[in-house]
Amino acid sequence: MRALAIRSAKAAADPIRRRTNNRARLMARVSAVAALLLLAALPATADFDAGVAAFQRGNYDVARDEWRPLAESGQSNAQFNLALLHANGFGVPRSPDEARRWFAAAAEQGNTQAQYNLALMLQAGDGIERDIRGARRWYEKAARDGLAAAQNNLGLMYLNGDGMPADTARAIRWLGRAAGTSAQAQRNLDQLAESLPGARVTGSRVNVRAGPSRQSQVLAQVGSSDAGLLLDSRAGWSRLWFVERETIGWIADRLLALDGDAPQAKAEQTTAVGSTDPADVREKPVASSAVEEAPEESDERTRFKVASASAQLREGAARDASVSERLTYGTEVVVLGHDGGWRRIRVPTTGAEGWVSAFVLAWDEAAEAEVTARRASAPPATGSGGG
Structure with missing residues (x-):
């Protein structure tokens, strides 16, 4: 249940991200990507097109005024884009409730990207009450319509038993459907194997x-x-x-x-x-008493980010272990060790430690670049001589 759409359309989303400087918000990233997909290919009335043009110029107030009447009249594309504005606070106060309302209106009309965004909100509880059953329902609708990001996230829900009995076979089937077009889903399958x-x-x-x-x-x-x-x-x-x-x-x-x-x-x-x-x-998961330690923290390969809308930090390496807290998308973590498909991590910003499924983590490319640059600028080591 993963942030795949964000990764696969990252390049397309960057212009909006730079204008808004809102990289930290999950819904900002997902919604911006989805909006760009729609903005590029939607047939629409002159009012809708005027809203698109205003949005692209950063005139969000004008875009809102153009789209709202169309959304209220039932046009799903306008409903989706209006939800985007409310999810990010573009031209309106940020309102997860309003974003959910308009995403839901578009989702009910079969808008696949709205179904996916709504599922993400419900799964993460992003400013609204968490509804894992609702998230599963909308992921399934979007997944059956062929959206790889939804197929990936639905597969992870089955894999981790998030709101349902864990079912590895069904997880593999959904991840397999997504893997043809989703590098993240393919990585998830490889890690599972x-x-x-x-x-x-x-x-x-x-x-x-x-x-x-x-x-x-x-x-x-x-x-x-x-x-x-x-x-x-x-x-x-x-x-x-x-x-x-x-x-x-x-x-x-x-x-x-x-x-x-x-x-x-x-x-x-x-x-x-x-x-x-x-x-x-x-x-029934069995926690091993022998935990293989990861390399020292100075090794850049230990730096990861949470790549799922919601990740449960558990007290042990098992699905039935107690949940100590819930980590949000993008949280930076350090991997301390591993036990099968589980990773023991520490959250540097809070000091919290625990276990998460390996499938909710993604390699932190920014950390890798930082470490590479630091090593490149470091002076060469000198020895003290000797035979």
Whole structure:
């Protein structure tokens, strides 16, 4: 549930960001990008076009006066752009409530970008009451309409169990849809693959089934040359992700050879009450007692930023660990160590420490540039001589 649209359209958004000097606000970034996408391709009346021209000149009062009557008459593009003004305080006092109202009006009419912006607001609780179910609903609508940023964020919601039971298989499917056009989604998939234990097929012709039983539909066949990544297990069956085949399905455990760390990953499973759907089965996280330490803080590779609309700082490396606080988009953090798909971090500005999912972090390019420049300007080290 990620800030992907911001990254993918960063270059297009920069002119507005420079004029407004509002880089720190999540909705400013997202809304500005979305607006530029619409402004570039919208057929509209003369009043709407006059508002576009005024907006591009920075005359936000004029843009507001042109768009408001159109928005009130039901034009979704004007509703979206009016929401943009209220989200950022362009020509009007900044009002998350008004931004939500106009984003919602446009979203109800099928405006995909408005659906995505509304989902971001609801997920983050950006000046409004947090509504995770509402965020999921609007992400799904935009994701099914093909918006990669929404597909990425919906995948992360399933991955982290944000407002729903965690479901790695569904997370992979949504992230996979976005990965074709989203570098962030592809990175998320790659990180997920690195965190999962592997399993090797031992038979020469093995069925991959839709559910954990011999009566379930056969999705594909694999052989002894195939290896998958373990998602979860149930009653003598394991659900695997065959990355190269782009297939997820169940195989009987007797037909698999697991990697050395797979028994830990195949720990006790939990199922939703009254549910028999394999999609509701999720792995109960197991926190390892041995935490691999990251490099010293002076290593620039430890510097990251929160790249999700909302990230939960937990007291342990598990989804059921207590949440100590919620980190906002763009928060700078230092990675201290890692345990599987979790990262132990410290927030330099507050000193808070805890665990977050690796998927809510993005490498801090600004920090990298700063460290590179500092190293380049440092005088060369001199030795004291000797044999």
